[in-house]
Amino acid sequence: MRNILKIAVRNLARFGRRTLLTSSLITLDIVGVLLFIAVAGSFKTIMIGQFTDSMLGHLEVHRKGYVASIDSLPLNLNMQPTMVGKVEQALKATDAVDAYSERIKLGAMFSNFTETTSIRISGIDPAKEIATVPLLPGRVIGDKRAGALLNPGEILIPELIARGLKVKAGDTVVLVATNRDGSVNGKTFSVAGVMQSASGPGGKDGYISIDDARALLRMKEAEVSEIAIRLKNPAQIEAVYAQLSKELSAIAGAGAGAGAGTGSADKSASAGKGGGSGLEVHTWAALSPFSNIANMIDLLAVFIKIMMVSIVLISVMNVMMMAVYERVREIGTISAIGTPPRRILALFITEGLLLGLGGAALGTLISLAAIYALNIWKITVKFGMQQAIVLSPAVSARDVVIIAALVAVMALLASLQPAWKASRMDPVTALGHV
């Protein structure tokens, strides 16, 4: 094998310019792919982080059917206290869970006493919410006040409503909400701050404390619309999702019993909307349309890998076909003196592999250097309402190994046909080749 390697290396060096051109092409190809994976991956991570860390959390638990009817924020699909207690037990027993936050979601009318508009409200426990979505305080516009993000009797209002109704921090406003039994209740709040939407202009989501929400809705029990969950490692989303789905489906039976006794509205929700009796877990991606952008980035990476594979395949095959064509007499000679066909095959395959692996090695080194440089230069991008998010391009060892393996496999496949042709060459015809 050492000798085959030696001859292959020398043959590549013999046609130096062609070897250099082909390996440069493969090198550029690898650099393009790895840089794209690194930069796009960083952008994707930041983008996902903006949603999970400032609004959604990594996972959310709802009563079955709630998400399907989420536009109307149905109060009759809230989780009952017994159900919430069991979910909390399951979450506390899961090591991967870093924090969780119970929320009550409701639709309400927002009034500044002269104008009225609709608003979506999340009732939260501020400390638990910040632990679960740590970027939430960062969404508050203007000067940050000292102390708690949100006190009882206060409201954080969306920027859209603040501008439209000319409301600012310190103003008094009224929220009017329809309770589950159909009655209407109102409550005054002091504006604690104005918040940016996590996804750009257009959001109409405000925050009040969970106790205020319960008071506004005249809830007799500590019901919860959803539980947002933060994981210690976001890479574990799918695994924890699967584990919790399994565990919470077991809880559902007990919870269903509790839910069944809460009134006729609950029953009709279960029957009419096909849910309500159990629990379901959703990942952030299932709840946000922006997961499509993440999917699109992944799809682009796949297309770029396909292009890379095609370039490697075509360039190595082209060079190896030329190598065989130019060395027909040489092949005839080594065949005539008794070189077994399998060794001739190995010789040309080794040449093709070296060509691909050389380009891949150089491309990986250049890519890693470029990624290092990009991290030093600190490239910023604008996403959502964030003006300057610093990209942190990175590529995993797994990606590098996959790309190198892809190039190796493609180089192998590309040299297979020319090498096979060389190994099957008739020595008499080859020796007579001019």
Added chain:
Amino acid sequence: MALIRAEELVKTYRTGEVDVHAVRGVDFAIESKSFVVFVGPSGSGKTTLLNMIGCLDRPTGGKLAVVDTDVGTLDRPAAAEFRGKHIGFVFQDFNLIPVLTVYENIEYPLIMVQDWPEKKRREQVMRLLKAVGMSGQENKRPDQISGGQKQRVAVARALATDAKLVLADEPTANLDHDTAYHIIELMKKMRDEFGTTFVFSTHDPKIMGEAEVTFTLEDGRIQQPSPRPVAIHA
């Protein structure tokens, strides 16, 4: 026992719609350790005959036994193995591998065709380098040596595996007369030193006389065997 024996040996090629009768039923026998030449004009069938003896081509009729093997029955891999074991080749254009040094060219069949251990390889290559007068040139590439030196290296390569038979198709065609004569002398010396049978072809009348046995070919037939033609070279 003859090293090579041909009986009614025939080779017919099909070129388009035409049958080309390259060899038309020849009979001959070549003894071990002999120095034999096939002579004849271009197209007389010399190369075809050498190709069949060298298991590069298969006869279309008759029988051909080389080293007690009916070579007409060998398939391609078996023929390659047979060549690697018993036959060395010297080509008109030297056909050295350009990316290998003189040493590596001689060593090539010991690595790629047979699996000799490194120490034994080194001893064999050094012995052959000395025998063909190329000691001290082992690190040169083929493009750094003359045509005569290339052919010396080619002879050494052909002998590397201790082949019983060396076939040389027009080995002197690309050499000037003096060099050609020296190559033939070298081949003869190698025959004496290693006991190898040398069979070569030529249409150069000055070289023919150096052989001990001459077969003259014309239109694919052997005209007259001659045990010892008169050497023209002085």
